[in-house]
Amino acid sequence: MSQRFGHIVDRMPYGSGSTGRQGTYIVEDGETGTRHSFMYADIVTEGFRTIRTGERVRFTVPADDPERAAYVIRLDLPDIEDYYR
Template sequence: MTTTSAPDSGQRFGRIVDRQPLGSGPHRVTATYLVRDDESGEIHGFDYSDIVTEGFRTIIIGERVRFEVDPPTGRAHFVIRLDLPEVDEFYR
């Protein structure tokens, strides 16, 4: 899902609002995530390959992120998680 207007490039902040499973990828669990821009309210889609992190790339609905928008496509990219869970809490 992409927006209809041409978004500004640069750093944006938002929250993850949805995850839409696609059933593809090596384990059939690849998904498209949707982030709502805090400033504009626009929603931008992205997938796990756009998440900037070491190790397991996943995001939880409601989590805060920082991202950039690709102007030609309106998709989010360079998505950085801001609410990283404590390691002990994540594996309970």
């Protein structure tokens, strides 16, 4: 699995049923333009696994499921020091 870079282009709130507690996200590969989907559990971070449309991310594409993104890492995390001023 090679690392890819892209940005979040959409969120579908009903990815996990009618309650929409676990949305499905769509990331567009910055090099190929291919779109891949992923769930919040694929977001690699400490704390809340939140991501916003437009954010830049790094991700991998599993060889056995080329339409899915995995190990999604946010690249534009806010500076934690801003919260403690």
